[in-house]
Amino acid sequence: MEIAVIGGTGVYDPELLAEVREEVVVTPYGTATLAAGRYGGKEVAFLPRHGAGHTVPPHLINYRANLWALKMLGVRFVLATSAVGSLNPKMAPGELVALDQFLDFTKSRAQTFYEGGPAGVVHVDYTDPYCPELRESLLRAAEIEGLKLHRRGCYVCTEGPRYETPAEIRAFRTLGGDLVGMTSVPEVVLAREAEMCYAGVALVTNWAAGLTGSKLTHQEVVALMEANLNRLRRLLARAIDLIDEERVCACHTAVRGQAPLGPPGEEGKRES
Ligand code: HPA
Numbered sequence: 001m002e003i004a005v006i007g008g009t010g011v012y013d014p015e016l017l018a019e020v021r022e023e024v025v026v027t028p029y030g031t032a033t034l035a036a037g038r039y040g041g042k043e044v045a046f047l048p049r050h051g052a053g054h055t056v057p058p059h060l061i062n063y064r065a066n067l068w069a070l071k072m073l074g075v076r077f078v079l080a081t082s083a084v085g086s087l088n089p090k091m092a093p094g095e096l097v098a099l100d101q102f103l104d105f106t107k108s109r110a111q112t113f114y115e116g117g118p119a120g121v122v123h124v125d126y127t128d129p130y131c132p133e134l135r136e137s138l139l140r141a142a143e144i145e146g147l148k149l150h151r152r153g154c155y156v157c158t159e160g161p162r163y164e165t166p167a168e169i170r171a172f173r174t175l176g177g178d179l180v181g182m183t184s185v186p187e188v189v190l191a192r193e194a195e196m197c198y199a200g201v202a203l204v205t206n207w208a209a210g211l212t213g214s215k216l217t218h219q220e221v222v223a224l225m226e227a228n229l230n231r232l233r234r235l236l237a238r239a240i241d242l243i244d245e246e247r248v249c250a251c252h253t254a255v256r257g258q259a260p261l262g263p264p265g266e267e268g269k270r271e272s
Contacts, residue, residue, distance in 0.1 A: 001036060002245045004045040004075040005236055006066070008082040008183060009054065009205075010225025014046035016237055025069035027265070030062050032069035039240050045073055049080075049183060054222075058160040058182035064110055067190040071265025076252060077134060077243050078191050078198045079236055083225050084155065084179040085208035085216070087169055091178055092204060094228055096235065097153035098138045099130050099200035103177050104185045107159045111186040113193050113264040120259040122193065129188055133249050134199035141238035147231055153178040153202060157185035166210020180208050195263040197251040201235065203228055 005016070014020050017037030023045070025032045034047040047066055050056045070078065084097070091097055114122045142149035156172045158164060160182035164172075172180060179202055191198035205224040209216055255263055 001043040001045050001073045002076045003042055003240055003243055004047060004070045004073075004078045005240075006078060006080040006187065007046060007048045008080065009050065010083055010222050010229065011081050011232065012048045012052055012054065016233060016240070017044055017046060023073065025072055027065045027068040027072065029065040029068060032062070032065045034069065036073070039237065042240060042245070044240060045070060045075055049187075059106075059108060061183065063186050063190055064113060067187065067194050067196075068113070068265045071194045071196065071263070076196055076245070078196050079134070079138070079239055080184070080187060080198060080200045081232060081236070082155075082181050082183055082200060082202045083205045083221050084181040084202040085163075085206045086179055086204045087156070087173045087208045087211070088153075088178040091150055091153065093206055093224060095148060095150065095204050096142070096231070097150040097179060097202045097204065098135050099155050099179075099184065099202055100128070100132075100135065100152040101154040102129055102185055102188065103154060103156045103172065103175055105156060105158050106185050109186050111189050113190065114255075114259055119261055122255045122258040124192055124254055124258075126189070126192065129192070130200050131197035131249065131251050133247070134197040134243070137239045137242045138199055138201055138235065141235050141242055145234050145238050147235055149201070149235070155184045155200065155202065156180045158182055163216045164209045169208045169210050179204065192251060192254050193263070194265055195252050195254050195256070197249055201232070203232060
């Protein structure tokens with residue numbers, strides 16, 4: 001199984017897949033439950049980031065178990081969705097954005113598989129934090145499907161679970177952020193450490209705090225996500241279609257040579 005979809009807020013069901021079965025994967029970090037099925041001729045894993053009923057808040061998601069589990073299943077390409085607020089006047093609610101950069105404002109999350117000792121210490125390059133080649137698959141998919149998809153976007157990841165203050169949003173804008181959400185970091189970071197290609201597609205669900213007269217609610221975020229789910233599904237389905245599973249990219253050797261036991265999740269190579 002080489003391809004996985006990580007579903008963010010509002011994307012809980014593996015609707016894309018046929019012959020769906022549940023996979024429970026035990027990792028050194030805990031257990032990850034996901035769905036596996038077929039799309040076209042391809043085996044695809046589907047992992048709802050917040051749990052099937054949105055029961056896990058962003059700061060308590062077991063990102064390491066999730067990514068390790070995907071690695072153990074053989075996944076090499078991850079397409080991840082997220083709901084975001086927009087700081088950028090050109091990225092309006094309802095629009096889709098292919099992420100290319102992030103700013104990390106998380107506070108309490110494990111960000112690495114490599115905690116010294118036998119696992120070693122690595123320092124991985126994140127000049128292109130989201131895989132540019134997999135992002136290209138999303139962009140081509142959008143073109144074929146006739147969907148508007150912004151080519152780039154800088155995702156500001158906050159700790160949550162609260163929404164931001166208007167002062168924070170002004171600061172993030174000054175720093176070059178386009179979108180704000182609570183989950184892309186450390187997911188994208190751990191995917192690179194596990195030597196998987198990772199692309200993020202964000203759906204703008206609201207203007208960020210303080211940019212309109214109204215207050216933010218989780219209900220409005222979910223409602224906007226639901227209203228746009230079909231477009232997102234079409235984009236993902238076409239992107240899955242376009243992924244060449246034989247492709248090898250720099251992400252697939254991101255830590256090679258740096259860590260004594262090799263990348264995480266490859267059974268037999270590492271103990272914990
Ligand atoms: N802030 C943080 N996370 C979000 C937002 C937001 O405005 N909208 C959707 N997820």
